[in-house]
Amino acid sequence: MSTPVTEQAPQAARRNPAGYRGTKVRRQRVRAAWTFLAPMLVALALVAGWPLLRTFYLSLTDASLSDTAGAALIGFENYLVYDDGAWYGLLTDPVWWNSVWNTVYFSLVSVSLEVVFGIIVALLLNAEFKGRMLVRAAVLIPWAIPTIVSAKMWAWMLNDQFGIINHILMALGLIDAPLAWTADADLSMWAVIMVDVWKTIPFVALLVLAALQMLPRDCYEAAEVDGIHPVKVFFRVTLPLITPALLVAVIFRLLDALRVFDVIYVLTSNSTSTMTMSIYARQQLVEFQDVGYGSAASTLLFLIIALAVVIYLYLGRRQLGVDQ
């Protein structure tokens, strides 16, 4: 974000020897800039800033969905409270911690798989072959399909009695009896991961592909002349060069995965074996109408994601710093 400033500064100085700052035109431009920004900032404050603050506040109250205005402040009781010799509240709720663990597990596994397969697909799309544009468009299809629709499509394919996946697996002799993909507690998380990976490989692949197309050709020519094995070239040349793009793809995907809601809601609804933080929070808020408790869960979810961003930016900056 700071690069354009340094790019424009010398230009402006050269063209305006009298000094750019403080001219009438400049004052007019800055005023106009804030006028233009104002509607957007107001909109963001209305839909993001204020609601977030209200969520923080509501998490400290006993609000219910039908009456949020008349809620009484109860301090941190939604989070943790000592009553009659036992601890209560969100932080002692095993279902909450289970959903935290599910979210982390889902995010780590699905994002890792997406990155690996995304790179493979990107390398494939980067190769020269006939009909490349057609294949590229086809690969984009899962990305464009609404999450709800892709969840429904897979739910049908994974259907325990009539699903095509059980049919194929049984025809191949891999399983003896149909598997209950979405109902079985051991399998449902994998079913969800499978659908998410299918849907988001295109996104990762496209970002990686964009990075691959910007790589200098001469490195590869040199490696080829020296007869270095392609696998070694990939790990020594390609991977380090696309790392910045990968880091961006990973953070985008990770943030998406940590707040996952719709695919799980449709595939397995409120089953505890796949319940994530978003599902838990919404269930408390809307279905149990307990806005105070649900807001506490939302607040913790927000803090966990914010923490993930901070850690990621810190590690990412160090990683990029080493590369440079």
Next chain:
Amino acid sequence: MNQYQLIKLAKRVGLYALIAVVMVYAIFPFYYAVVTSLKPSSELFRVDFWLSSLDVSNYVQIFTQKSFVRAIFNSIVVSLSVVAIALLLGITASYALGRVRFRGRTTVMLTILGVSMFPQVAVLSGLFEVIRTLNLYNNPGGLILSYTIFTLPFTVWVLTTFMRQLPMELEEAAIMDGATPWITITKVFLPLMWPAMATTGLLAFIAAWNEFLFALTFTLTDDQRTVPVAIALISGGSQHELPWGPIMAASVTVTVPLVILVMIFQKRIVSGLTAGAVKG
């Protein structure tokens, strides 16, 4: 044929085989949904890889259902309004952020980036309150308002990166001619920004069309729902009696426009996605 040529041929065959696998993986679920949606309900529970007969009764069933047609209409209204608002606010904001140097610009950019990382659930209860106060609960207006939380930051971000790439000289010429910033935007930049606006508009449209959590939470009755919610809530007698034929028909109906858009605007979508991420 010598050994070198043989290896080359084998590599070529391997490449095409791998491409075929990726193609099947990407397309098959959608293809299978199309096949299922065109089956009569009597054949639904027989696994077929190909279409043996053409039966449109599932489509007839969903299109004679008033609430589904209404949901499509709601989705179109909501998505188009969201795109219009995002572009209108985005183009002016991106001019300010991309072309003018002023104190606090970095803060504004960081705020926008921060908002785009918000988990939607984190604002759910606060936003619910705002929407109820504005009397927009169970109303497409509430969805249009709430969708700006994810379309606006993204639109501003991408348009700003495009706006920065335009040459300085254009604007200087306009300033020399005494054009106000508003005239500069509408007369100088807008004609040049159409490709970028088409890209971001398309991405915002897809995001709004696909959104589920807000649509599920902020609407109550069938006639106010959007398509994703309508599909998710299609139900039969019990969990095990879901009407898969109509569900697949509805799924195909709402996905076909998107697939066509993707096929036509593939290049634009890719450039928009990468501009939002790589250059950001």
